[in-house]
Amino acid sequence: MELFDNAMLGLSVALSWNNLLYCFLGVLIGTFLGVIPGIGVLASISLLFPLTFHMEPTAALIMLAGIWYGTTYGGSTASVLLNVPGTPTNAVTCLDGYPMTKQGRGGVALLMTTVASLFGGTFGILLLMMFSPVIASYAITFGAPEYFSLMLLGLVAASSISDGSFMKGLMMVALGILVGSVGTDIYTGTPRFVFGLLELGDGVSLIALAMGVFGVAEVIASIGRVNIRELDKKSVSFAAMKPTKDDMSRSWMPMVRGSGIGSFFGTLPGTGPSLAAFVSYAVEKRVSKRPEKFGNGAIEGVAGPESANSAADQTSFIPTLSLGIPGSPTMALMLGALMIHGIAPGPQLMTEQPSLFWGLVMSFWIGNILLVILNVPLIGVWVKVLTVPYHYLYPSVLMFIAIGTYSVNSSIIDIMMVAGFGLVGYFLAVLRYPLAPLILGFVLGPLVEQHFRRAMLISDGSLMTFVERPVSLTILVLTLLIALWGVWSGMKAKRLVRSLENKDDKTAENA
Numbered sequence: 001m002e003l004f005d006n007a008m009l010g011l012s013v014a015l016s017w018n019n020l021l022y023c024f025l026g027v028l029i030g031t032f033l034g035v036i037p038g039i040g041v042l043a044s045i046s047l048l049f050p051l052t053f054h055m056e057p058t059a060a061l062i063m064l065a066g067i068w069y070g071t072t073y074g075g076s077t078a079s080v081l082l083n084v085p086g087t088p089t090n091a092v093t094c095l096d097g098y099p100m101t102k103q104g105r106g107g108v109a110l111l112m113t114t115v116a117s118l119f120g121g122t123f124g125i126l127l128l129m130m131f132s133p134v135i136a137s138y139a140i141t142f143g144a145p146e147y148f149s150l151m152l153l154g155l156v157a158a159s160s161i162s163d164g165s166f167m168k169g170l171m172m173v174a175l176g177i178l179v180g181s182v183g184t185d186i187y188t189g190t191p192r193f194v195f196g197l198l199e200l201g202d203g204v205s206l207i208a209l210a211m212g213v214f215g216v217a218e219v220i221a222s223i224g225r226v227n228i229r230e231l232d233k234k235s236v237s238f239a240a241m242k243p244t245k246d247d248m249s250r251s252w253m254p255m256v257r258g259s260g261i262g263s264f265f266g267t268l269p270g271t272g273p274s275l276a277a278f279v280s281y282a283v284e285k286r287v288s289k290r291p292e293k294f295g296n297g298a299i300e301g302v303a304g305p306e307s308a309n310s311a312a313d314q315t316s317f318i319p320t321l322s323l324g325i326p327g328s329p330t331m332a333l334m335l336g337a338l339m340i341h342g343i344a345p346g347p348q349l350m351t352e353q354p355s356l357f358w359g360l361v362m363s364f365w366i367g368n369i370l371l372v373i374l375n376v377p378l379i380g381v382w383v384k385v386l387t388v389p390y391h392y393l394y395p396s397v398l399m400f401i402a403i404g405t406y407s408v409n410s411s412i413i414d415i416m417m418v419a420g421f422g423l424v425g426y427f428l429a430v431l432r433y434p435l436a437p438l439i440l441g442f443v444l445g446p447l448v449e450q451h452f453r454r455a456m457l458i459s460d461g462s463l464m465t466f467v468e469r470p471v472s473l474t475i476l477v478l479t480l481l482i483a484l485w486g487v488w489s490g491m492k493a494k495r496l497v498r499s500l501e502n503k504d505d506k507t508a509e510n511a
Contacts, residue, residue, distance in 0.1 A: 003129065010358025014366055019062050019359065022055070026063035027367050028374060030070020034090075035078055041071040042214035042439075045333050047400055049207050057341040058356045062363045064337055068330055069121065069313040069364075072273065073371045076113040076306060080106055090309070092277045096294060096301030103297050108243050112299060113306045114375050116255050120307030121368040123259035124266065124314025129361055135322040136347035144455035145466050147324075147346075149475035151448045154325045156479050159437050159486065166486030169437045172428075176441020177448070179204050187453065199413040206336045207405055208417040209442060213435050214329075215401045216422025219394045221429060247299050254284050254304035262311030267318050273309035280308035314364060321349060321357060324447075329439035336443055 013019060026048075033044040044067050052060035075090035080097035093113065100109040142150075159169030182193045183203030194200040243251075258280040265276035284304040285294045294301050317334075319325045324346035326332040335345045343353060350357050405414050425435055459465035467473045 003133075006133075006354070006358045007129065007362060009355060010360075010362035013058060013355050013359030014062070014363040018056070019059050019363060020366070022059045022063040023066050023363050023367050024370055026066020027070040027073075027370050030067035031074035031371065031374060031378075033067070034071030034074025041068055041330055042210065042333070042436075043218045043397075044071050045330060046207070046210040046215045047397070049210060049333065049337070050405065052337050053340065057338065057343055057353075058359050060337050060341070061334065061356070061360050062367075064334060065317075065360060065364065066367045068334075069310065069367065070371060072309055072313055073114070073117055073375055076117070077110060077375075080109045080113065080302075090277075091274070092281045092305045093302060095281065096296070096298045099295070099297035100299070100302070105297065108247060109299070109302050110375075111243060112247065112251060112302050114372055116251070116258070116303040116306035117310040118368055118372050119255045120259045120262055120310035120312075121314055121364065123307075124263050124311035125361065125364045125368075127263050127315055128318055128364075132318050132322045132357075132361075133350060135318065136350050142347070142471070143469070144451045144458060145469050145472040146475070148448060148451040148455055149466060149472045149479070150323060150325050151444050151451065153475050153479045153482070154319075155437070155440060155444055155448070156483050156486075159483075166483075166490045168433050169486075172433055172435065172437040173441035176438040176443075177445030179209065179438075180442040180445035181449070186450070197413070199411060204442075205405075205409070205414050205417065206333070206340075206442070208414045209421050210333060210439060211401050211405055212418040212421025213425035213438060216398065216418060217425030217429060217435070219397055220422065220426045243299075250299055251303040254280075254300045255307040257283060257287075258304040258307035259311045262308035262313075263315045265308075266312030266315030273312035273316075276308040276312040277305035280304040317361075320345070321360075322347060324349075326440060326443065329436040332439050332443040 014023070029048065030041075030044060033047070034041070045064055048063065048067060052064065055063070072090070076093050076097070079090040079093040081101055097106075097109045097113070100106060155173050156170075159166055159173050178193075180203070182200055184191055184194075184201050191201060258276075261280045261283065262273065262276040265279065266273065281294075281301055281304060284298075284300045285291050288294065288298070288300060290298070316331055320331040320334060324335065324344075326335050338345050338349075343349070343356070401418060402415055405418050406412075428435060428438075455465055456462075465472075466476060
C-alpha cells in the first residue's frame with residue numbers, strides 16, 4: 001500500500017507540465033546525440049549539464065536521466081544501420097544488427113531494439129521501485145565509517161572493472177581525487193592547490209572537467225574516424241519494420257534473460273550497461289540451439305543485449321539514490337547535479353525529498369514510453385542525421401560546449417579548463433587510460449575525505465573504528481578481494497599477451 005501511495009505521489013510530480021517538458025526534451029536530445037557516433041552518454045549529459053543550474057532539482061534530474069537512457073536508444077540506431085555504435089553500450093548490437101540491415105531487415109532490427117529496450121526498462125524500473133526503499137531503510141543507520149568503506153568500494157570496483165589495467169584505473173581514480181581536492185578546505189578554510197588563482201577557491205568545476213574529458217576529447221578522437229555509408233532507406237520504412245512470428249517467438253526469452261542480467265549488473269559499482277550487454281550476448285549464444293547464426297543476423301543477438309543495457313540503465317539508480325554511491329561516471333554526474341542544488345544524496349533522500357525521488361522514478365515510465373513513440377516515426381530523421389558530415393557537426397558541438405560552460409559562471413577560466421581537460425583526456429585515451437574512473441574519483445573523493453575525517457573525529461583518531469564495526473569491516477574485506485582480483489586478472493592478461501607475442505616470434509622465425 002505504501003508503494004502505491006509513493007507511486008501516486010511520484011506520478012503527480014512527473015506528470016506536471018514542467019517536468020513532462022523536460023522529460024520530453026531529455027529523451028529527444030539523448031536520442032539525437034546517441035545516434036551521432038562518437039558522442040556518447042557522458043558527452044551528451046555534459047553538454048546539457050549547465051542548464052541544470054537554472055532549473056528545479058527534480059526537473060534537472062528528470063532531464064539528465066532522460067538523456068541517459070535516451071542515448072542508449074539512439075545509439076542502437078547507428079549500430080544497426082552503419083555498424084558504428086552510437087555509444088559503447090551499443091557496440092554488441094553491431095554484431096547482429098548490421099548483418100540484419102545488409103539482409104534488408106534493418107527496420108525489423110530497429111523495431112526490436114525499441115521493444116527490447118522498453119521491456120528491459122520496465123523490468124528495471126519495477127526493481128528500482130521495490131528495492132530502493134528497502135536498501136535505504138538499512139543504510140539510514142550507517143555512520144561515517146560505513147559510508148567511507150562503501151565509497152572506497154565504489155572507487156576500487158570502478159578501477160578493477162573499467163577498461164584497461166587495474167593499476168591504470170586506480171591511477172585515474174587517484175588523479176580524480178587529486179583534482180577534486182583543489183579548493184578551500186571545508187574544515188580549516190585553507191586553500192589547497194589553487195596556485196594563487198581566486199577562481200579555484202571553490203574548486204574545479206565539474207562541468208569543466210566533464211565537458212573537457214568526455215566532450216572535447218571525444219570530438220577530437222572522433223575526427224576522421226566516423227565513416228558514413230550509404231543507407232538503403234527502403235529497409236527502414238514502416239512496411240519493413242513488421243517482425244515475423246518467428247522473430248517474436250525467438251525474442252521473448254532473450255529479453256527476459258537480458259533484463260535479469262542487466263538488472264544485476266546495473267546495481268554493481270563500476271559495471272553498468274556495457275558489461276551487461278556483452279554478458280547477455282554471450283549467454284544467448286551459449287543457450288542457443290543455433291549458435292552459428294550469431295554474427296550473421298540472429299535477432300536474439302539484438303533483443304537480449306538491448307534489454308540488458310536498458311535494464312542496467314534503470315537499476316544503476318538503485319545504489320545511486322539509495323546509498324549515494326554512483327556505480328558509473330554518469331551516475332556521478334547525477335549526484336553532482338544533486339549537490340549543486342544543495343541536496344545531500346543518500347538514504348535520507350527518500351525521507352527528506354520524497355517528491356523528488358518518486359517523481360524521478362515515475363518519470364522513467366513516461367520517458368520510456370516517449371522513446372517508443374518518438375523512435376519509430378523519427379527513424380527517417382535519424383537516418384538523415386547520420387548522413388551529416390562530421391566536419392559540419394562537431395564544430396557545432398564544440399561551440400555549444402563553450403557557450404554552456406561560460407553560461408554557468410561567466411568565467412573565461414572555465415573555458416580554458418575545458419580546453420585543457422579536453423587535451424589531457426584525449427592523450428590519456430590515446431595512452432589507453434580509462435577516463436571513467438577519473439570522474440568517479442573527482443565526485444567521490446571529497447565525500448570520502450569528509451567521511452574519513454568525520455570518523456577520525458568521532459573515534460579520537462583511531463583507525464580501528466573501520467574494523468570494529470561489522471558492516472564497515474565486511475565492506476573493506478570485499479574491497480580488498482576486488483582489489484586482489486583486479487591485480488591478479490591484470491597479471492594474467494599480461495602473461496597471456498606475452499605468450500601470444502612469443503608464439504608470433506617463433507612463427508616468424510620458423511617462416
